[in-house]
Amino acid sequence: MTIETDRLRDRVAAELGRARDRTVLLTEAVDDGDLIRQHSPLMSPLVWDLAHVGNQEELWLVRDVGGREPVRRDIDELYDAFKHPRRDRPQLPLLGPAEARRYVATVRDKALDVLTRSRLDGAPLVDQGFAFGMIVQHEQQHDETMLATHQLRRGAPVLDAPAPPASSGPVTGEALIPAGPFTMGTSTEPWALDNERPAHQVVVPAFRIDRAPVTNGAYAEFIDDGGYDDPRWWSASGWAYRQAAGIVAPSHWERDGDAWAYTKFGRTQRIVPDEPVVHVSFYEAEAFAAWAGKRLPTEAEWEKAARYDPATGRSRRYPWGDEEPTAAQANLGQRHLRPAPVGAYPSGVSPFGVHQLIGDVWEWTSTDFAAYPGFVAFPYREYSEVFFGPEYKVLRGGSFGTDRSACRGTFRNWDYPIRRQIFSGFRCARDA
Template sequence: MTIETERLRDRVAAELLRTRDRTTLLTEAVDDGDLVAQHSPLMSPLVWDLAHVGNQEELWLVRDVGGREPVRQDIDELYDAFQHARRDRVALPLLNPAEARRYVAQVRDKALDVLGRARLDQGRRLVADGFAFGMIVQHEQQHDETMLATHQLRSGPPVLSASPPPAPSTPVTGEVLVPGGPFTMGTSTEAWALDNERPAHQVVVPAFHIDRAAVTNAQYAAFIDAGGYDDPRWWSTAGWDHRQAAGLVAPAHWQRDGSSFVATTFGRTEPIAADEPVVHVCYYEAAAYAKWAGKRLPTEAEWEKAARFDPATGRSRRFPWGDASPSPSQANLGQQHLRPAAAGAFPDGASPLGVHQLIGDVWEWTSSDFHGYPGFAPFPYREYSEVFFGPGYKVLRGGSFGTDGSAVRGTFRNWDYPIRRQIFSGFRCARDA
């Protein structure tokens, strides 16, 4: 084994353990009654997510990479996300909390043993550079963010706590001009990049302006106060139909309090913070605000160029600030804080063009449908990305305060239905140059 392979093995082990610590925090914060309850038909019971991350780890690391005997083959169908809709999972004969905890612990012991024996520097593409292990880390972190969203939807007293995000250290207003021309979108070199991020390819983007910061609560409240939810001029036909059918009048979790608004966040109801990014808005709401403001949502390619393109070198970075993985001074990630930070709170994370907080805080809606890149090839299974391609899903970029640094980068692509608001979603605006 080379020194580099041993370092990779140590890194993978640390990421697996760090991720499990977060899963444990999210599932130990509530009692067993909350774990088995369905807090929203949009979400699974927390205990389903817990056993599901263990089942995926068993399928890929224990059985596939390790070639070991199954731990619990009898539960594969219960925890197959394509077999049962979220709203139906509460009625399944799921493992109870104690059984789920024992199961994921047993799987983890075997997975770490597999890691200790796996050849990460050669052989199958699935194992090379630790990809299968990185895929499982990202998968569990994605479910941790899903569980965090479930916590936001549960009723009752607060059970999660975190320090407030840092205050802004520099004013961030207005917009920047992103020059037209080609840039490299996607990646062919990021070791743990998922299939929909691949391959790297050149895209020519005309010049455009993009907001330096995400749209704030105060800006969005002005849209509401101006009658934005009552005027079909600002809404697409599908958006207006949904606004009426769903009775949308404000972002999820907002309530009127006299002439202003309060929001309930993880069990705490407080006045909205005027300078923090608006969160829990759907694509249709974001697009309506942008039109009202005389702008539009950026395309996915525009968003990525604003986040990655360095005009001084002409190359695409891994992150807006460079190629190093995120640090706490660069981005609001990993539920270090339980809400988005105000614009200007992370100046170290700005892009070369001066666009702030593109990574972390809120997932940002783009105007693009979810499709594969030219030359896309599903790996290691079609159900991760390919089955979702089409006009039914819109792309979100950048991660949120609930996204872990291992599960987001400048090329990372998220997608969801345009009506979804339970995710930690916001947006910024763009316009043609």
């Protein structure tokens, strides 16, 4: 056993602990009635998410890595996300709140014992702690999902957090990203997921990209200019969705006299004009961009703007460099319960002067979710491969609800273009 292995074990244990602390916060904030209630057909009951993270931890860490006997083989099918759509999960014989808490605690004890006894090198599943990192990211992703469920929950507020930092000054205009190749994806990030791999060269024509995400104030101008009533700005599928769904503004917005108000986790207040707009679908983002005379960036354009350093010609882990995000660089990890105003993180800016590419809001791109050249499914097809295709659009950059462990310059998220319950926003681009 080396000092490096000991440090890796300590880091893994700390990351598992951080994820579980957040899970506990999100599930203990409500009573048992709210835990078992389905707050929207788009989301699972919170108690399903709670037991699901434990079941995945059992499957991968206790059984696969540790080779231990199952804790609860009888519940595997209940918590298989592919076998039961979210809308149907309340009808399943799920573990109750107390039983779910006992189950995840038992699994965690066994997983930590496996960690102390496992080699963290050699086989790909355990090399550099990959399986443990995968489970950390999985739990944090479900924590963000549970946070989105809290946003859909009705009733008195139960979550609280300090306001994000104030803007350091206005951020306007566009950044010019020159034509040329850059390295997209990664082959070296130890906990990167299969869809981020492998690193490969991509040649991107010159383009311009907004230096900041589209704000509430700018989006309100689109609404007030009749943007939701004019099919010129919408794709055919987007206009069909807009009409069928009857949407007239971002989710959780409502008229307040001559202005707009936004309900955040049970509290309603007027929109903050310089905060990035959130809870918009791909189709809404696409329509705004057309109205503004622009378009959404491709995934490759977004990543080049976020990672490429023209001074060195290399791609960095984050816009600011290779160091892990801090509170001074990005709005991540549920530290705040809303996006920060544009200009709030000047130390997180990219070499091209583009702000807030990490955190605040997931940013829609125009790219369908697809495999990179040389993609290999690992450790199972259902993580990424089964989702490849034109049904899903790629989002990048993370949100205020995304943990740092599940957010980096190469991290890829994807969803249906109609989705609005996620913490999604966007920025615009155009050809140079």
